[in-house]
Amino acid sequence: MAEDLINSFMTGPDENGRFGIFGGRFVSETLMPLILELDACYEHAKTDPSFWAQMDDLWKHYVGRPSPLYFAERLTEHLGGAKIYLKRDELNHTGAHKINNVLGQILLAMRMGKTRIIAETGAGQHGVATATVCARFGLKCVVYMGATDVERQAPNVFRMRLLGAEVIPVTSGRGTLKDAMNDALRDWVTNVRDTFYCIGTVAGPHPYPAMVRDFQSIIGKEAREQILEREGRLPDTIIAAIGGGSNAMGLFYPFLDDKSVRIIGVEAGGHGVDDRMEHCASLTGGRPGVLHGNRTYLLQDDDGQILEGHSISAGLDYPGIGPEHAWLHDVGRAEYVSITDREALEAFQLCCVTEGIIPALEPSHALAHVVKIAPTLPADHLIIMNMCGRGDKDIFTVARHLGFDMKI
Amino acid sequence: MTRIDDTFARLRAEGKKAFVAYIMAGDPDLETSLAVMRGLPAAGVDIIELGMPFTDPMADGLTIQLAGQRALDGGQTLQKTLDMVAEFRKGDATTPVVMMGYYNPIYSRGVDRFLADAKAAGIDGLIVVDLPPEEDVELCIPAQAAGINFIRLATPTTDNKRLPKVMQNTSGFVYYVSITGITGAAAAEAADVGPEVARIKAATDLPVIVGFGITTPEAAERIAGVADGCVVGSAIVKLVGEGRPVAEVLARVAELAAGAHRA
Numbered sequence: 001m002a003e004d005l006i007n008s009f010m011t012g013p014d015e016n017g018r019f020g021i022f023g024g025r026f027v028s029e030t031l032m033p034l035i036l037e038l039d040a041c042y043e044h045a046k047t048d049p050s051f052w053a054q055m056d057d058l059w060k061h062y063v064g065r066p067s068p069l070y071f072a073e074r075l076t077e078h079l080g081g082a083k084i085y086l087k088r089d090e091l092n093h094t095g096a097h098k099i100n101n102v103l104g105q106i107l108l109a110m111r112m113g114k115t116r117i118i119a120e121t122g123a124g125q126h127g128v129a130t131a132t133v134c135a136r137f138g139l140k141c142v143v144y145m146g147a148t149d150v151e152r153q154a155p156n157v158f159r160m161r162l163l164g165a166e167v168i169p170v171t172s173g174r175g176t177l178k179d180a181m182n183d184a185l186r187d188w189v190t191n192v193r194d195t196f197y198c199i200g201t202v203a204g205p206h207p208y209p210a211m212v213r214d215f216q217s218i219i220g221k222e223a224r225e226q227i228l229e230r231e232g233r234l235p236d237t238i239i240a241a242i243g244g245g246s247n248a249m250g251l252f253y254p255f256l257d258d259k260s261v262r263i264i265g266v267e268a269g270g271h272g273v274d275d276r277m278e279h280c281a282s283l284t285g286g287r288p289g290v291l292h293g294n295r296t297y298l299l300q301d302d303d304g305q306i307l308e309g310h311s312i313s314a315g316l317d318y319p320g321i322g323p324e325h326a327w328l329h330d331v332g333r334a335e336y337v338s339i340t341d342r343e344a345l346e347a348f349q350l351c352c353v354t355e356g357i358i359p360a361l362e363p364s365h366a367l368a369h370v371v372k373i374a375p376t377l378p379a380d381h382l383i384i385m386n387m388c389g390r391g392d393k394d395i396f397t398v399a400r401h402l403g404f405d406m407k408i
Numbered sequence: 409m410t411r412i413d414d415t416f417a418r419l420r421a422e423g424k425k426a427f428v429a430y431i432m433a434g435d436p437d438l439e440t441s442l443a444v445m446r447g448l449p450a451a452g453v454d455i456i457e458l459g460m461p462f463t464d465p466m467a468d469g470l471t472i473q474l475a476g477q478r479a480l481d482g483g484q485t486l487q488k489t490l491d492m493v494a495e496f497r498k499g500d501a502t503t504p505v506v507m508m509g510y511y512n513p514i515y516s517r518g519v520d521r522f523l524a525d526a527k528a529a530g531i532d533g534l535i536v537v538d539l540p541p542e543e544d545v546e547l548c549i550p551a552q553a554a555g556i557n558f559i560r561l562a563t564p565t566t567d568n569k570r571l572p573k574v575m576q577n578t579s580g581f582v583y584y585v586s587i588t589g590i591t592g593a594a595a596a597e598a599a600d601v602g603p604e605v606a607r608i609k610a611a612t613d614l615p616v617i618v619g620f621g622i623t624t625p626e627a628a629e630r631i632a633g634v635a636d637g638c639v640v641g642s643a644i645v646k647l648v649g650e651g652r653p654v655a656e657v658l659a660r661v662a663e664l665a666a667g668a669h670r671a
Contacts (some may be wrong), residue, residue: 304516
């Protein structure tokens with residue numbers, strides 16, 4: 001499909017939840033009626049001004065939106081090329097973009113009369129955001145988290161428990177995000193009548209990918225207005241990191257029809273994208289398959305068994321990617337690259353000392369790609385990178401990789 | 409008429425309920441699972457459900473998850489599962505074999521190629537958990553066209569408004585999932601299941617078989633008594649997982665089958 005044959009990239013998904021061949025509703029029959037109910041409820045809420053009035057109020061007074069669009073002056077000088085702006089979603093309440101989406105889903109859950117919220121989490125940011133909003137509205141919250149991630153993201157586990165959530169370590173599989181999502185789905189199928197599944201990324205059965213994208217699109221909408229105000233024109237390049245891809249979809253979506261804007265998604269390259277498959281770059285190193293309710297690019301073996309992947313960043317450690325990214329990749333509207341653990345760690349440290357911002361390991365991947373391309377671009381080339389989370393949760397992981405003893 | 413249709417015609421003539429047994433292909437290795445499979449008809453099993461191992465069995469409880477893992481660790485592949493059925497067919501031309509699992513390994517192989525191979529191997533039906541009627545064009549309709557029954561799950565959340573959609577394009581029998589939950593979870597009571605089966609039967613002429621949570625011959629008898637038959641899976645797979653000898657597994661299957669056939 002040639003790009004110039006498509007009038008708009010913003011019309012998807014179709015009524016069956018498809019972005020081209022990707023997306024869909026690959027779930028068990030037990031869940032299907034609820035998925036359809038959620039779809040109807042969301043379609044209604046989308047056009048209900050009172051829903052968005054409540055969202056806007058919470059975004060402003062509870063989350064702290066709009067997040068600043070910040071000119072990273074010292075980083076720009078250091079790299080000596082393109083002019084770099086950071087969309088500061090790490091300044092949100094709870095320290096990442098995740099809460100943008102959680103607020104929307106929890107308001108929907110309450111409209112549907114659900115009293116119990118479940119979520120999966122990798123790095124713990126989505127779990128913390130869900131626990132936070134559940135506390136705010138007095139809802140019971142259960143978070144599934146891979147046992148490996150419970151260990152490497154201990155501060156977020158404690159945060160969730162402080163917020164009143166029950167955190168259930170998942171030991172099946174390799175104990176990461178994929179396994180947490182399996183167990184969340186098992187919980188949902190068992191408790192479908194009173195439980196709402198708050199998915200943290202632009203994946204899962206329709207309408208989740210579109211719904212999460214819509215809630216996260218506040219990032220791109222703000223960024224678009226802010227850059228127009230600051231620079232009087234659109235950016236030349238926008239960049240974001242991708243695990244499932246919600247922060248990236250949120251930044252990209254409002255720019256999809258601005259054909260002059262180059263869009264780059266950065267996947268987790270782990271130890272390098274090669275035959276060892278020690279990475280999480282689904283688009284670069286995977287092929288289409290069906291998992292967790294949607295068709296998308298997946299890391300899998302020749303027999304269609306799902307591979308575990310690897311990333312230093314728990315938030316990117318997922319063998320799939322949102323179906324809309326898979327489609328944008330195939331139609332060529334966005335380009336997808338990968339960054340290794342080592343490159344992300346270097347960018348992490350550079351950001352600390354040049355900008356006084358400790359980034360999360362997830363956006364450190366996006367930043368590492370900025371570090372690669374900015375020096376090759378002219379000074380009037382505008383880059384917006386989504387600083388989607390702060391790095392407080394990652395200091396233990398980074399310390400270990402840098403050989404620093406954190407024991408006091 | 410498929411082997412599944414023939415089997416139900418025979419059972420009706422005999423005034424018996426169907427006993428369906430689930431085992432995981434390749435658990436814990438190909439030889440053992442083939443030996444169990446070969447012994448199932450003599451133990452009283454009317455229809456064999458053969459699990460296709462998958463890394464991410466989202467609708468299954470721990471027992472089936474671990475069985476799939478054991479099979480994959482033992483090198484089981486979709487090709488080996490197909491070969492296993494072909495091997496079974498050499499000694500049994502009548503017992504229906506229904507493959508049960510998840511869509512990705514089938515999609516990965518290619519739907520047309522899979523269906524041709526499945527038909528050639530002697531597979532009669534498919535139950536694919538993550539393909540609701542909304543995704544019928546993927547596999548359900550091609551399978552029916554290839555002469556393979558596509559067996560649908562109906563659940564307590566499938567309301568009457570939705571039932572016709574769920575029954576459309578289905579054949580062989582209907583698998584009623586007696587609880588909202590995963591395999592191996594707590595059992596439903598026959599008193600609750602009976603009215604639900606009647607509700608499903610009002611929407612279809614197909615036999616309705618009930619599964620999930622049935623672990624004893626007594627439960628098999630009670631549940632089969634209010635339906636056209638019942639399925640036992642986790643309770644059998646658990647014995648395989650404990651490393652029990654094939655003869656012991658089959659002896660327990662015979663007890664479970666006798667329970668269902670008393671109904």
